[in-house]
Amino acid sequence: MLGTIIQQTVNALTIGSIYALIALGYTMVYGVLRMINFAHGEMFMLGAYAAFLGLSIFIGDIGGAGAFALTAIFFGAVIAVGLVGVGIERIAYKPLRNSTRLAPMLSSLGVSLSLVTGIQILAGPQPVGFPSFFPATRLDVLGGTVTLVQIGILIAAFVLMFGLYMLVNRSRAGIIVRAVSESRPTAQLLGINVNLAISLVFFSGPLLGAAGGILYASYYGIMSPSMGAVIGLKAFTAAILGGIGSIPGAMLGSFILAFVEVAGTALLPIVSGGILGTEYRDVLSFTILILVLLVRPAGILGTPVSEESMVYKREF
Amino acid sequence: MSSTDTTMQSIPRTGRLVPIVVFIVAIALIALTPFLGNYYIRVVNGLLIYILLGIGLNIVIGYAGLLDLGFVAFYAVGAYTYGLLASAQLGIHLPFLLIVLIAALLGMLVGILLGVPVLKLRGDYLAIVTLGFGEIIRILVNNVDWLTGGPKGIARLDKASIFGIEIARPVDFYWLLLVTVFIVATIVWRMEKSILGKAWAAIREDQDAARGIGINTTNAKLAAFATSATIGSIAGVIFAASQRFVSPESFSLQESVLIVLMIVIGGIGNILGIIAGAAILILLPEVLREFAEWRILFLGLLMIALIILRPAGIVPRSFGPERLIRGLFGK
Structure with a gap:
């Protein structure tokens, strides 16, 4: 029993940390631009494909690769996706910054559609096996099975999230981002480079999302062009649950969602006497x-803001 | 967004040519379609159903300025209403028009039940909650096997008939859909011009100001949501009756996105634009069949380009039904 609880807890933490990496991107973009970036799930997908490309070009056989080479590929891939994110913002969202609130969201739907079909054309629509970045060793912890992959994912995710925390709260760039997030017009009046802040957000968000994609593909050993849609939706749910715009909220929401899902998968059939199967997890x-x-x-950690002051108001 | 062109100034002479040409082409196409082969009539029927869906969703997106990504759920409600009330699944065989009425009421009810909790929230959440709702409906339909037949769906639905006239051939559905689209488009267009439509426009442009002048924004949004759900549900009934088969496959998230895409490409908030958008999105894939995935990539890029370069869509908001009618009769 204890073993099952430990194992399920680790499962939930693993999934939760992947959700958190993606949810952070949604929440930061929302914080700065008040926009829902529907293309963010695709950054997750691009991350896995970029890493796969890097592996097949530079290493070939993952078995013989050293830890340093894998780390280099990991960071190469996520930085590449970060740059793609900045490029997408420049092309598809920046011209719409003074448009209606609906316009950038619709544009991001277009970006999402283009990226998914683009990858489908380049790499084929079928799912592809993904080599794990971590050795597949199993450990026995008090009767539960925990894999090294899970531990590796947890460590990688927490290092990245700590990095983001330091960037946002302890660096000058973070002050700029937080100022723009607080109030774009005021920040602009104070001489803050708003474009720099937005680019920074569109770099770090997709970077974390891509990292999530690589970890996810390592965990399940598979990637596909459409993998971003469902996970993106989940991560976005988590971001709203925690309070969109709030960075700790995105993390908290992700872990709550992951625990609800894992508990739901395990308990739904038992509680409902077999009527509701695990397929109702998403409904839950x-x-x-x-x-x-x-x-x-406003979500669990979000600032309660009245609708009047936030929504459908163009910010001049 | 540009303001709606409702001033009663007279149209310059040169402005009459386009409406007349559009009108003649439309009449010619409508009259010619029944003489095409069944395959082409089915394509046109699909187009008309999407126009119906587009008109419905446009109320929420184009008039009230809210992003609804779960519209397909209402379409599913209508389709499954027909599937359950006109087949051997539950052994119920109700007449077509009665089911249309039931589905319309049911769609409205579901729209209100979903709208009441959501529309009081911050507007951005609407997109995600409707998306989640669409997924919930799809998962339910896929898994409640005893009622909906699960992934296999419900087959052998009754043939539809109106006042004893059987509606079974594609060309019958063509006339049925044409009449429905015409009636729905006229009602929705009149709603847009009504005081409620003006309230929607006010909410779209500036919600604070709308509330400031005494518009009950929650109720107006709810009305938009319910009307749109009703139309979606009616479209679902006709779809199910023409296919005589329903399955969860027809109600994926991609369908919702396709309808949004249609509205954006054609012209947000303009019924004529939606017709153009639907024609492009439904007929283009038929024409460009051999390009397979490239056409979807092209559509995605086209959507981005249009939003940036031509935010009002292909047909501008000012070229609405009113302009068409005034152009024709020279008022």
Whole structure:
């Protein structure tokens, strides 16, 4: 029993940390631009494909690769996706910055569609096996099985999230981002380079999302052009659950969502006497999201802001 | 967004040519379609269903300025209403028009039930909650096997008939859809011009100001949501009746995105634009069949380019049904 609990907890933490990496990108973009970036799930997908490309060009056989080479490929891939993110913002979102609130979201839907079909054309629509970045050793912890892959994912995710925390809270660039997030017009009036802040967000968000994609593909051993859609939706749910715009909120929301999913998968069939199977896991997640929003419209850690001051107001 | 062109100034002479040409081409196409082969009539029927869906979703996106990404759920509600009430699945065989009525009410009810909790929230959440709702409906339909037949769907639905006239051939559905589109488009266009439509426009342009002048924004948004759900549900009934088969496959997230895409490409908030957008998105894939995936990539890029370069879509908001009618009759 204890073993099962430990194993399920580690499963939830693994999935939760991957969700968190992606949710951070949604929440930061929302914080700065008040826009839902529907193409963010595709950064997750691009991350896995970029790493796969890097592996097949530079290493070939993953078995013989050293830890240093793998780390280099990992960071090469995520930085490349970060740059793609900045490029997409420049082309598809920046011209729409003074347009309606709906316009950039629709544009991001177009970006998402183009990226998915682009990858489908380049790499084929079928799922591709993905070599794990971590050795597949199994460990026995108090009766539960925990793999090295899971431990590696947890370490990588926490290092990246700590890096983001330091960047946002302890660096000059972070001050700029937080200022723009607080109020773009005021930041602009104070002489802050708003474009730099936005580019920084569109670099670090996709970077973390791509890292999530590589870790996810390592975990499940598979990647596909459409992998970003469902996971992106989950991560976005997590970001709203925690309070969109809030960085700790995105992390908290992700872990709550992951625990709900793991518990739901394990308990739903038992609690409902076999009527509701595991396929209702997503229904449970969305129901919880709607219930949380009814009680706390701003999410768990979000600042409660009245609708009048936030929504449908062009910021000049 | 540009303001709607509702001033009653007279149209210059040169402005009459386009409406007349559009009108003649439209009449010619409508009259010629029944003489095409069944395959082409089915393509046109698909187009008309998407126009119906586009008109429905446009109320929420184009008039009220809210992003609804789960519209296909209402389409599914309508389709499964027909599937359950006109087949051997539950042994119920109701007449077509009664089911249309039931589905319309059911769609409205579901729209209100979803809208009441959500529309009070910050507008951005609407996109994600509707998306989640669309997925919930799809998962339910896929898994409640005893009721919906699960992934296999429900086959052998009853043939539709209206007042004893059987509607079974593609050309019958063509006339049915044409009449439905015409009626729905006229009602929706009149709604846009009504005081409610003006409230929607006010909410779209500036919600604070709309509330400031005494518009109950929650109720107006709810009305938009319910009307749109009703139209989606009616489209679902006709779709199910023409296929005589329903399965969860038809109600994926991609369908919702396709309808949004249609509205954006054609012209947000303009019924004529939606017709153009639907024609492009439904007929283009038929024409460019051999290019397979490239055409979807092209559509994605086209969507980005249009949003940036021509935010109002191919047909501008000012060239609406009103302009067409005034151009024709020279008022």
